[in-house]
Amino acid sequence: MFDLDGTLVDSLPDLAESLREMLATYGLPKLSDERVRPMVGDGVGVLVSRGLAAVEAHGIDHDEAVRRYMAIYEPRATRLTRLFPETRETIEALRAAGFNCALCTNKPVAAARIILERFELAKSFAAIAGGDSFPARKPDPEHVRRTVALAGGTPDQAVMVGDHRNDVVAGNGAGLRTIFADWGYGAAAMGDQATAIASAIDDAARFMMAWFKSE
Numbered sequence: 001m002f003d004l005d006g007t008l009v010d011s012l013p014d015l016a017e018s019l020r021e022m023l024a025t026y027g028l029p030k031l032s033d034e035r036v037r038p039m040v041g042d043g044v045g046v047l048v049s050r051g052l053a054a055v056e057a058h059g060i061d062h063d064e065a066v067r068r069y070m071a072i073y074e075p076r077a078t079r080l081t082r083l084f085p086e087t088r089e090t091i092e093a094l095r096a097a098g099f100n101c102a103l104c105t106n107k108p109v110a111a112a113r114i115i116l117e118r119f120e121l122a123k124s125f126a127a128i129a130g131g132d133s134f135p136a137r138k139p140d141p142e143h144v145r146r147t148v149a150l151a152g153g154t155p156d157q158a159v160m161v162g163d164h165r166n167d168v169v170a171g172n173g174a175g176l177r178t179i180f181a182d183w184g185y186g187a188a189a190m191g192d193q194a195t196a197i198a199s200a201i202d203d204a205a206r207f208m209m210a211w212f213k214s215e
């Protein structure tokens with residue numbers, strides 16, 4: 001099971017640009033990509049709250065700001081976004097080895113689907129769950145648990161790969177082995193509780209192959 005932003009796709013340029021455009025509609029100042037990077041990982045509502053707080057915006061209706069953000073982001077979700085190196089090849093190799101792949105992202109599921117479809121990967125995933133698919137989202141383990149079930153798996157057979165503490169906490173809590181994706185947007189310390197730390201997606205796949213080969 002994979003997280004999306006910062007794990008399969010380098011989406012920061014589109015996320016940050018959309019945030020800047022949204023802030024500009026209120027006449028608010030810009031935020032650099034580097035300032036936006038640590039704001040990603042808790043879903044769009046929190047991203048917008050953090051963006052507004054960072055520019056010290058006051059008196060802005062949060063729901064309206066989220067609507068403006070999504071209206072900007074969705075149509076451009078893959079303008080600058082790219083798969084991280086070896087992502088397609090690794091997904092194909094895992095499937096060829098008998099793994100089911102699933103997506104568990106805090107991003108709204110419609111936007112997640114748009115991205116996977118744009119990269120012709122949607123059909124490779126047995127389940128796609130977003131931050132709005134269930135009442136709970138990462139770091140709540142229920143998000144991971146329900147996604148595993150949707151993919152037809154069980155926690156002991158599954159591995160959660162993600163670049164944020166939320167991925168590690170939710171995966172551990174659901175009883176999965178976890179791999180911290182240290183090529184993503186999370187700080188290195190976020191991987192402390194993970195079963196393993198990987199420096200690239202093919203490295204993560206090597207852990208998975210080794211764990212399940214000997215069982």
Ligand SMILES: O=C(O)COP(=O)(O)O
Nearest residue numbers: 004005041042043105106
């Ligand atoms: O929408 C976000 O904040 C991050 O989404 P992710 O769970 O795919 O990293």
Ligand SMILES: [Mg+2]
Nearest residue numbers: 003005006163
């Ligand atoms: Mg992520």
